[in-house]
Amino acid sequence: MILKGFDNRKYLSLQSEKIEERIAAFGDKLYLEFGGKLFDDYHASRVLPGFEPDSKIKMLLKLKDIAEVLIVISANDIEKNKYRSDLGITYDADVLRLLEVFKKKGLYVGSVVMTMYQSTSRVDAFIKRLEGLGVKVYKHYAIEGYPSDVQKIVSEEGYGKNEFVATSRRLVVVTAPGPGSGKMATCMSQLYHENKRGVKAGYAKFETFPIWNLPLSHPVNVAYEAATADLNDVNMIDPYHLEAYGSLAVNYNRDVEIFPVVNAMLERILGKSPYQSPTDMGVNMAGFCIVDDEVCRKASRDEIIRRYYSAQGDARKARVSKEVVGKIELLMSKLGLSVDDRKTVSLALKKAEKTGAPAVAIEISDGVAVTGKTSRLLGASAAALLNALKVVAGIDDKIKLIEPTVIEPMQKLKVNHMGAANPRLHTNEVLMALAICAAQSETAKRALEGLDKLKGSEVHSTVILSDVDMKTFKALGMHVTCEPVKN
Numbered sequence: 001m002i003l004k005g006f007d008n009r010k011y012l013s014l015q016s017e018k019i020e021e022r023i024a025a026f027g028d029k030l031y032l033e034f035g036g037k038l039f040d041d042y043h044a045s046r047v048l049p050g051f052e053p054d055s056k057i058k059m060l061l062k063l064k065d066i067a068e069v070l071i072v073i074s075a076n077d078i079e080k081n082k083y084r085s086d087l088g089i090t091y092d093a094d095v096l097r098l099l100e101v102f103k104k105k106g107l108y109v110g111s112v113v114m115t116m117y118q119s120t121s122r123v124d125a126f127i128k129r130l131e132g133l134g135v136k137v138y139k140h141y142a143i144e145g146y147p148s149d150v151q152k153i154v155s156e157e158g159y160g161k162n163e164f165v166a167t168s169r170r171l172v173v174v175t176a177p178g179p180g181s182g183k184m185a186t187c188m189s190q191l192y193h194e195n196k197r198g199v200k201a202g203y204a205k206f207e208t209f210p211i212w213n214l215p216l217s218h219p220v221n222v223a224y225e226a227a228t229a230d231l232n233d234v235n236m237i238d239p240y241h242l243e244a245y246g247s248l249a250v251n252y253n254r255d256v257e258i259f260p261v262v263n264a265m266l267e268r269i270l271g272k273s274p275y276q277s278p279t280d281m282g283v284n285m286a287g288f289c290i291v292d293d294e295v296c297r298k299a300s301r302d303e304i305i306r307r308y309y310s311a312q313g314d315a316r317k318a319r320v321s322k323e324v325v326g327k328i329e330l331l332m333s334k335l336g337l338s339v340d341d342r343k344t345v346s347l348a349l350k351k352a353e354k355t356g357a358p359a360v361a362i363e364i365s366d367g368v369a370v371t372g373k374t375s376r377l378l379g380a381s382a383a384a385l386l387n388a389l390k391v392v393a394g395i396d397d398k399i400k401l402i403e404p405t406v407i408e409p410m411q412k413l414k415v416n417h418m419g420a421a422n423p424r425l426h427t428n429e430v431l432m433a434l435a436i437c438a439a440q441s442e443t444a445k446r447a448l449e450g451l452d453k454l455k456g457s458e459v460h461s462t463v464i465l466s467d468v469d470m471k472t473f474k475a476l477g478m479h480v481t482c483e484p485v486k487n
Contacts, residue, residue, distance in 0.1 A: 005295030006050035026202030035207030094177035111136035115182030159192040213287040219300035226307040241277035309481035344460035352462040360384040382430040392450035427472035463487040
């Protein structure tokens with residue numbers, strides 16, 4: 001059973017109320033810069049058990065009658081073919097995905113802003129593709145002296161050169177495929193143009209992490225640093241908030257560093273800035289919805305170790321530098337964490353040492369753990385998955401869920417006709433075999449019905465898993481780490 005540390009229902013209510021309050025504070029319109037993922041926020045759901053991955057979308061759907069989405073993408077990212085590592089797709093492909101998802105969810109997508117625009121064949125082709133889909137595209141340009149020359153930025157030579165984005169609703173949610181896309185600059189540019197047109201528009205930020213009203217050293221906030229170690233984000237006490245109010249609030253370095261510039265821009269645009277600190281700009285209410293602090297602390301410590309293993313794997317594949325691994329090691333040291341705190345690590349390593357082959361361990365949510373070894377018929381991941389299903393379904397370990405007579409023809413098909421070098425079944429193949437057996441076996445059927453009970457389980461492999469096994473575990477909602485060793 002997954003313990004709950006976060007009240008999602010309270011969060012949806014409080015968050016939508018807070019945003020409506022901020023809209024009312026400005027009068028006519030609010031540009032809300034949305035950091036992080038608008039949906040599928042699995043990091044938040046892992047460190048705040050009870051937080052639903054689509055919570056932000058659900059919250060916005062409460063405001064859908066007054067909200068529209070504005071998607072921002074940088075022309076530089078299109079030129080560099082920048083991609084989202086979590087999805088394995090480029091930023092321009094993600095814009096198309098976001099357009100489709102938002103519309104299916106019932107949110108109105110007004111347009112796309114192309115920031116840092118320069119005419120190139122690749123950028124112009126993407127704009128043409130969007131316009132062919134009926135999407136309005138606006139161009140924003142690089143401004144000389146950005147972000148330090150505030151006087152020039154907030155002028156006709158700066159934001160004045162950008163195309164004004166026509167919006168029709170009181171809440172404009174500004175989002176992007178990833179960081180560095182130009183969300184904040186787009187919001188500021190819009191405020192400049194709205195103010196010239198006599199519209200009382202304001203700006204606010206919505207980022208779940210770091211959680212401003214949790215301590216700097218709280219594992220939830222440290223887990224955010226681990227998740228963004230490759231971006232050089234560092235959590236820190238907001239000095240402006242401390243000076244203005246005499247109270248501690250946690251923010252991160254980029255917001256603190258840019259605050260004087262943003263504040264100066266707001267003063268030039270609005271006449272007076274409504275904010276005393278970068279924390280003031282935020283509308284995040286997540287910290288008020290934690291109902292079991294210890295559950296969230298444990299979940300976050302687990303996440304930090306998972307991030308450590310993920311960084312090790314990425315470093316081996318040259319996706320990140322070894323410095324990223326070192327940063328997470330420092331964070332672990334601050335909290336007194338080691339890989340031994342992850343139960344599945346020692347279990348898998350002991351199994352591999354005993355068998356002399358790759359092994360996998362799975363800790364089921366109630367604390368019970370199983371292992372799987374590499375055999376003639378099955379890979380270690382497939383074996384461990386079947387053993388875990390036996391536990392959750394209450395099936396004796398000695399009972400075979402799939403007979404060798406079913407597995408062997410599948411192996412011959414793989415090797416003789418599909419060109420596979422490895423005859424052992426992967427996790428997806430063993431689930432297919434189990435589903436076939438379930439048609440005639442009540443035991444196999446019972447095991448298959450236990451799949452949902454594996455959600456939230458912890459998995460560790462002594463070698464880097466194949467893409468197919470990683471995808472299967474991820475689809476089942478299981479949390480995977482691997483030793484940075486190639487099989």
